[in-house]
Amino acid sequence: MDAFLTLAEELHFGRTAERLRLSQARVSQTIKKLERRIGAPLFDRTSRRVALTPLGAGLHAELEPLVRRLDALVERTVAAARGVDGVLRVGFLGAGAGELTPSIMEIFRSRHPGCEIQMREVHFADPLGPLRDGEVDVLLTRLPVEEPDLTVGPVVLAEPRVLAVPAGHPFARRAKVSLEDLARVTVFGVSGPAPAYWWDFHVPRETPSGRPVPRGQDVTTFQELLALIAAGQGVSPVAASVSRYYARPDVAFVPLDDAPDTEVAVVWRTAGATARTHAFARAAADAVESNGRPARY
The missing domain is CATH 3.40.190.10 (Periplasmic binding protein-like II)
Structure with missing residues (x-):
């Protein structure tokens, strides 16, 4: 499926072969084999252009997110085997944990210098999507979060x-x-x-x-x-x-004096928890306590 997904992105046999480090003939053979298995063309090919057929476009739309999730699963499994070192992708909504965010990052980095933090903003139209899709490993987001596949960790911020x-x-x-x-x-x-x-x-x-x-x-x-x-x-x-x-x-x-406070918590995929995820949650809880208030779960 790598050949299909790469060609669907590049729409060029030469560039696809370069990315996959294969010959153009091998890429073409692989695509033809897939098309024979399906029973219909997935690409329209001319001397000037390559384009997805409607059937190919539909397959790509369904297959690409599945492969992305599978890659993320393998990456999380490797990370769990290696421990905390590696890359931790932290999603944040709005201002994240506000003024506490630098403290959380500082505590985590001081404890785990071998782990790189990459931060990405998420939007309130789909605050949980990047977490579920494996685009981020842990999320600083506003509560409530009441999802059976997600774990709500320490509450790091409460404000009016x-x-x-x-x-x-x-x-x-x-x-x-x-x-x-x-x-x-x-x-x-x-x-x-x-x-x-x-x-x-x-x-x-x-x-x-x-x-x-x-x-x-x-x-x-x-x-x-x-x-x-x-x-x-x-x-x-x-x-x-x-x-x-x-x-x-x-x-x-x-x-807005009679509205309940809004809270920010650390959230992660329950099935995708790794040593890095738990280490980040501990750093967040300790940052809260070092700021003079008990961490709450």
């Missing part, structure tokens, strides 16, 4: 929430607002596979008294959310730290 509103909005002049006030404004939905309960916790569908909260357009990234708020398209509850990390003159942040 505020309401992000356009700078000229009447709420911007108030000292505080309440969840009941959300019935008078428009909030945003989310475009993507984020768990419904996750988004509904952060942006509720109704007030505590049961009044519906009007929803406007869907958003996919945090920067898009702030841009739409600044343009007067709606408002949104956010973590209080957003006012520091994402401050902008056209958005005001008003305390």
Whole structure:
């Protein structure tokens, strides 16, 4: 399948052969053998171009993520056998663990100098997708996370929430607002596979008294959310730290005094846990305790 996937990406027999360190004839033979097995062409070939057939495109769409997950599984198995040394891919949502993030990284690196940390941002439209797909090994994300295949580790941050509103909005002049006030404004939905309960916790569908909260357009990234708020398209509850990390003159942040705190925790795939994963969770818990508060699981 390597020949098929590489040719589907390169759409050039010469470059595919170079990447796989095979002859062009060997690549062509391999593809023809696969096509005979399937019973139909997977590529349209001319003297000028190579293109996937509809059948080939469908096979590629199904096969590529499966192979990527298999490669990630093999990599995790090798990592478990080798211990902590290697590469740890850390995903983070928004500002991650905020001001605690450098402390977590410093503690982990001091204990495991042979392990390289690679960080990647995830978006709230699909906060758990990169973790499930094996693109990251561990994730710093907002709770709640209630998934049977994921483990929620130490809670590293808890903070109050505020309401992000356009700078000229009447709420911007108030000292505080309440969840009941959300019935008078428009909030945003989310475009993507984020768990419904996750988004509904952060942006509720109704007030505590049961009044519906009007929803406007869907958003996919945090920067898009702030841009739409600044343009007067709606408002949104956010973590209080957003006012520091994402401050902008056209958005005001008003305390949302009766909303529950929002928390950030370390999350990983239960079946994909490795020595590196557990080492990172321990570093996160110790960073919390060194900051003067007990780590909570």
